[in-house]
Amino acid sequence: MRDIIIKNGLVYDPINDLDGEKKEIHIKDGKIVDKVNGDAKIIDASGMIVLPGGVDIHSHISGAKVNSGRAFRPEDKLPNYNDKRTKLTRSGTGYSVPSTWSTGYRYAKLGYTTVIEPAMPLLEARHTHEEFNEMPIIDKAAFPLLGNNWFVMRFIKDKEYDKLAAYVAWVLKVTKGYAVKIVNPGGVENWCWGKNVDSLDDHVLHFDVTPREIIEGLAKANEKIGLPHTIHVHCNNLGHPGNVKHTLATMDTVEKINPQNHRDSIMHITHCQFNAYGGTNWGNFESAAPEVVEYLNSHKHITIDVGQVIFGEAATTTMTADGPWEFALHHLGGMSPWGAKPGVKWINGQVEGESGSGIVPYFFSPKVAVNAIQWAIGLELLLLMKNKYQIFFTTDHPNGGPFTAYPKAFRWLMDKKTRDDILLNQCSNKAETQTHLKDIDYEYSISDLCIVTRAGTAKCLGLKDRGHLGVGAIGDVSIFKLNPENMDGHAIEKAFTQAAYTIKDGQIVVKDGEIMASPMGTLLQTEGKVKEGDMEAMLSEVKAYWRDHYSINFNNYRVQDVYAPKVKMVNGT
Numbered sequence: 197m198r199d200i201i202i203k204n205g206l207v208y209d210p211i212n213d214l215d216g217e218k219k220e221i222h223i224k225d226g227k228i229v230d231k232v233n234g235d236a237k238i239i240d241a242s243g244m245i246v247l248p249g250g251v252d253i254h255s256h257i258s259g260a261k262v263n264s265g266r267a268f269r270p271e272d273k274l275p276n277y278n279d280k281r282t283k284l285t286r287s288g289t290g291y292s293v294p295s296t297w298s299t300g301y302r303y304a305k306l307g308y309t310t311v312i313e314p315a316m317p318l319l320e321a322r323h324t325h326e327e328f329n330e331m332p333i334i335d336k337a338a339f340p341l342l343g344n345n346w347f348v349m350r351f352i353k354d355k356e357y358d359k360l361a362a363y364v365a366w367v368l369k370v371t372k373g374y375a376v377k378i379v380n381p382g383g384v385e386n387w388c389w390g391k392n393v394d395s396l397d398d399h400v401l402h403f404d405v406t407p408r409e410i411i412e413g414l415a416k417a418n419e420k421i422g423l424p425h426t427i428h429v430h431c432n433n434l435g436h437p438g439n440v441k442h443t444l445a446t447m448d449t450v451e452k453i454n455p456q457n458h459r460d461s462i463m464h465i466t467h468c469q470f471n472a473y474g475g476t477n478w479g480n481f482e483s484a485a486p487e488v489v490e491y492l493n494s495h496k497h498i499t500i501d502v503g504q505v506i507f508g509e510a511a512t513t514t515m516t517a518d519g520p521w522e523f524a525l526h527h528l529g530g531m532s533p534w535g536a537k538p539g540v541k542w543i544n545g546q547v548e549g550e551s552g553s554g555i556v557p558y559f560f561s562p563k564v565a566v567n568a569i570q571w572a573i574g575l576e577l578l579l580l581m582k583n584k585y586q587i588f589f590t591t592d593h594p595n596g597g598p599f600t601a602y603p604k605a606f607r608w609l610m611d612k613k614t615r616d617d618i619l620l621n622q623c624s625n626k627a628e629t630q631t632h633l634k635d636i637d638y639e640y641s642i643s644d645l646c647i648v649t650r651a652g653t654a655k656c657l658g659l660k661d662r663g664h665l666g667v668g669a670i671g672d673v674s675i676f677k678l679n680p681e682n683m684d685g686h687a688i689e690k691a692f693t694q695a696a697y698t699i700k701d702g703q704i705v706v707k708d709g710e711i712m713a714s715p716m717g718t719l720l721q722t723e724g725k726v727k728e729g730d731m732e733a734m735l736s737e738v739k740a741y742w743r744d745h746y747s748i749n750f751n752n753y754r755v756q757d758v759y760a761p762k763v764k765m766v767n768g769t
């Protein structure tokens with residue numbers, strides 16, 4: 197592979213304090229170096245901005261429910277989203293749930309080089325990795341679902357915290373996972389009995405534990421085994437009016453736990469827009485974004501991503517391990533005039549002893565008051581938050597909207613005129629009266645955008661080799677045609693829609709929005725450190741219960757190495 201020198205571009209690298217300075221970036225053997233000696237490919241980035249490759253902290257791209265979503269929605273194959281085969285690329289299709297190969301290409305075209313699949317049922321891990329292997333260019337990681345796992349709840353109930361920590365480490369190893377995911381803790385287990393939980397101290401049926409104990413137990417285990425990322429939490433009561441109280445209480449549960457010394461945070465709350473709701477019912481539904489922001493501004497132990505709503509060209513495919521929420525959404529969508537094709541169909545899934553899931557098509561319309569308010573809440577969170585290293589941009593793809601719409605949202609953040617146009621001329625007037633968006637003048641700088649899409653996400657994930665362009669970082673770079681001195685909303689959206697260049701591990705993979713190479717990405721994996729003896733003690737207990745709980749043999753559970761041909765182990769210190 198030839199060395200690369202990027203010249204004349206304006207470099208945005210907040211971790212290394214570069215805010216649009218002209219600086220050469222040199223890449224050798226896939227890594228950023230001080231200086232390349234001798235022959236190198238020169239990229240002239242005159243009139244362009246140079247950023248680290250994008251790092252998406254939460255996007256449902258792979259695994260059983262994603263694949264079910266594809267099969268479930270033939271109407272999702274919109275003509276504008278058919279990718280034709282070329283000499284280098286395979287064909288694909290899908291608006292909100294793209295084909296596996298298309299997912300890799302489309303992310304690369306937006307300048308993204310690392311994407312996290314945040315919900316992997318343990319039993320479906322092999323499927324998740326099989327799809328990863330068909331998803332070129334981008335690096336990937338997957339978060340195993342642990343918040344409703346029977347062994348987790350048993351160990352917490354018995355106060356066997358060493359065994360719990362060993363179990364988490366073992367799960368990460370056998371599923372080739374990266375971090376602990378918790379979805380509606382306790383609620384998905386209760387859903388097996390047609391119930392849910394609605395407070396942190398509700399009981400999980402037949403396990404005698406509470407959501408609070410599950411969150412605390414897993415947060416302590418996470419720190420005990422020294423993982424690079426915090427626990428990654430989808431709160432209880434997602435999507436319900438007035439849920440902000442519960443969200444803030446959830447944040448409080450882990451305040452006293454000491455994080456490892458390399459980070460301040462102890463818990464990441466995902467797609468927080470769906471958990472930042474005020475009011476008491478859909479009639480007086482309103483934004484509680486300021487309460488969330490106020491809390492975060494004074495509490496370093498929490499990070500969030502947003503789950504921004506996008507007003508779509510078509511219905512998106514919502515999918516989550518929160519089975520009871522999808523049941524509720526199916527009914528909400530079916531009963532009200534919420535758009536063209538509301539939740540008339542619904543998939544519910546259960547993974548034995550581990551997790552559940554649900555899928556419902558959903559159309560976000562600016563004319564629908566609740567949807568317009570949701571749209572505004574996401575932007576409020578992003579715009580009001582002072583410390584951009586505590587908040588990250590996501591749409592919870594495909595739940596709030598597909599990742600291909602990110603450039604639209606970047607435009608809303610960077611250009612008040614565009615977002616006010618939508619707010620005042622397209623949205624239900626409830627978006628004005630029930631949120632504070634109209635009064636927010638702040639516009640994102642390129643550095644702000646760089647933090648919420650790259651620098652901050654990489655840091656939060658404990659990935660020190662990306663999210664910045666310092667010496668030693670991997671050669672993941674995205675370059676966009678944008679003049680910071682003269683940019684309007686249209687120019688911003690256009691620039692971020694088609695990267696001028698995306699470079700992955702020192703190889704040009706995209707030029708002017710076209711795929712130039714399609715290398716295989718790397719799987720990011722981690723393993724916790726466990727005290728001697730704990731692993732054996734935990735395994736002997738797990739094995740004793742295995743035959744009663746699982747339909748497969750213990751020895752067939754582990755994802756074999758052949759499913760992960762290119763791996764990078766990341767440690768947490």
Ligand SMILES: [Zn+2]
Nearest residue numbers: 254314467592
């Ligand atoms: Zn999600």
